[in-house]
Amino acid sequence: xxFFEALWLxxxxxxxxxxxxxxxxxxxxxxxxxxxxxxxxxxxxxxxHVVALCVDAALRTSELSAGNExxxxxWVFGAVTFVGAGMSVLFDGMMARAGVALPRxxxxxxxxxxxxxxAVTAASRAxxxxxxxxxxxxxxxxxxxxxxxxxxxxxxxxxxxxxDTSINVDDWIKVNDLTGxxxxxSWRYTAIETRNWETVLVPNLTLLRNPVVVLGxxxxxxxxxxxxxxxxxxxxxxxxxxxxxxxxxxxxxxLARVADDPPPSCVLLDMADTYGKYALRYWLTDLAADxxxxxxxxxxxxxxxxxADIKLATPSHSVTVAQEAPExxxxxxxxxxxxxKEALKAVGFFNTLEEPEFDELARALRYAPFxxxxxxxxxxxxxxxxxxxxxxxxxxxxxxxxxxxxxxxLAAPAVFGEMSLLTGAPRAATVTAVTDVECFRxxxxxxxxxxxxRPELAAHFAEMLATRSAGLQAAREGLDAESAQRxxxxxxxxxxxxxxxxxxxx
Numbered sequence: 001x002x003f004f005e006a007l008w009l010x011x012x013x014x015x016x017x018x019x020x021x022x023x024x025x026x027x028x029x030x031x032x033x034x035x036x037x038x039x040x041x042x043x044x045x046x047x048x049h050v051v052a053l054c055v056d057a058a059l060r061t062s063e064l065s066a067g068n069e070x071x072x073x074x075w076v077f078g079a080v081t082f083v084g085a086g087m088s089v090l091f092d093g094m095m096a097r098a099g100v101a102l103p104r105x106x107x108x109x110x111x112x113x114x115x116x117x118x119a120v121t122a123a124s125r126a127x128x129x130x131x132x133x134x135x136x137x138x139x140x141x142x143x144x145x146x147x148x149x150x151x152x153x154x155x156x157x158x159x160x161x162x163x164d165t166s167i168n169v170d171d172w173i174k175v176n177d178l179t180g181x182x183x184x185x186s187w188r189y190t191a192i193e194t195r196n197w198e199t200v201l202v203p204n205l206t207l208l209r210n211p212v213v214v215l216g217x218x219x220x221x222x223x224x225x226x227x228x229x230x231x232x233x234x235x236x237x238x239x240x241x242x243x244x245x246x247x248x249x250x251x252x253x254x255l256a257r258v259a260d261d262p263p264p265s266c267v268l269l270d271m272a273d274t275y276g277k278y279a280l281r282y283w284l285t286d287l288a289a290d291x292x293x294x295x296x297x298x299x300x301x302x303x304x305x306x307x308a309d310i311k312l313a314t315p316s317h318s319v320t321v322a323q324e325a326p327e328x329x330x331x332x333x334x335x336x337x338x339x340x341k342e343a344l345k346a347v348g349f350f351n352t353l354e355e356p357e358f359d360e361l362a363r364a365l366r367y368a369p370f371x372x373x374x375x376x377x378x379x380x381x382x383x384x385x386x387x388x389x390x391x392x393x394x395x396x397x398x399x400x401x402x403x404x405x406x407x408x409x410l411a412a413p414a415v416f417g418e419m420s421l422l423t424g425a426p427r428a429a430t431v432t433a434v435t436d437v438e439c440f441r442x443x444x445x446x447x448x449x450x451x452x453x454r455p456e457l458a459a460h461f462a463e464m465l466a467t468r469s470a471g472l473q474a475a476r477e478g479l480d481a482e483s484a485q486r487x488x489x490x491x492x493x494x495x496x497x498x499x500x501x502x503x504x505x506x
């Protein structure tokens with residue numbers, strides 16, 4: 001009998017053609033599927049089966065007695081290959097397309113147990129005597145169990161973690177001093193990626209023996225994590241004013257990674273001797289960007305407190321002694337007033353005012369800084385004051401329905417909010433700080449006193465407002481120059497009357 005005849009007979013006895021067809025299907029499924037692990041193991045067992053068959057056929061052609069032993073080896077390899085290929089088709093093919101997924105460690109356990117069972121069955125059918133192996137297996141198992149108890153504990157722990165789904169891939173967890181995102185739960189360890197771009201391999205047994213905090217998880221709720229931004233304010237300011245100013249900085253601000261629901265809140269945590277301890281609490285939506293979002297929130301709180309003229313507390317152990325000349329406070333106030341007068345004179349809106357009027361308005365200006373990205377004023381809001389930009393750039397947006405369109409950019413020196421100041425009308429556009437913006441705020445009461453003494457200013461301001469309003473309307477509706485001019489003339493006549501009525505000039 002030739003070698004190839006013997007090989008064919010052995011292959012038929014071992015069902016090799018069907019086995020190789022199943023392996024080809026498994027390889028195709030794995031290459032098309034999302035998982036490709038164990039490909040090398042399956043290829044190894046299939047290759048070992050074919051090699052053992054070739055050796056068996058060669059020995060039988062030479063009529064050597066060792067052929068039976070290699071037949072047993074080939075059948076065992078074939079049984080293991082059959083289990084691996086069959087489970088691949090089941091897990092990566094049928095179950096994957098049905099939308100059913102098992103944890104990898106569970107798949108490995110099933111494949112391992114079935115492979116051992118199939119190998120023993122194949123060896124028994126091939127005529128191998130397994131009584132000696134079974135007799136010595138107890139001793140080997142005891143020795144291996146004692147020497148590998150930590151490994152076995154980690155394997156059992158990993159299996160438990162996968163089965164009870166207490167910790168899943170993509171969860172953010174905290175174990176002792178380690179915080180990070182779970183990227184893999186394997187036989188021996190759980191891989192955790194930290195925010196410092198590190199991957200820490202935590203033994204599974206450690207996760208079972210220590211308390212584990214799963215960040216941002218609440219049953220039936222989206223993944224949110226409450227963060228605390230602490231700050232101190234001295235007792236010169238009422239707690240209610242501080243809380244209102246801090247909450248206004250974040251609520252409705254559309255900050256990236258800050259949830260609107262539940263809304264941010266500010267609380268007074270403790271009362272020290274000279275200051276109150278406050279915390280702004282918000283809900284983080286992206287757990288990987290905690291420090292960055294905390295920084296954005298702190299910046300917003302700082303600018304909001306500055307606008308409200310609320311100063312952060314100075315540590316009690318820090319003492320500053322300054323001796324000023326008697327005229328120093330007056331000189332400082334004069335410099336501030338002069339700075340504000342220059343800001344008023346830099347914009348054309350106030351070019352008809354006289355020097356005493358500039359002095360009066362300069363003393364009424366209130367410092368109001370804004371951080372980049374912060375909404376200075378929102379379309380539709382009611383606020384009877386204007387803003388004077390001294391430094392920075394802001395964007396003017398008009399919202400129609402769900403969409404918003406930028407229609408202008410304001411760079412220092414610039415003024416906006418005149419319509420609300422003079423007529424009490426709601427804001428016609430949303431103005432957002434593009435860079436950090438330093439500006440002053442002027443309310444209607446101070447401006448009313450100036451216009452009341454010189455009613456003729458109403459016509460000048462009406463002309464300026466009509467030009468601004470016509471520009472916004474033309475940008476919103478896409479009007480040509482002639483239509484915009486007609487609208488401007490009508491708007492100017494209407495504005496004169498509205499200004500007189502709002503400022504009580506009649």
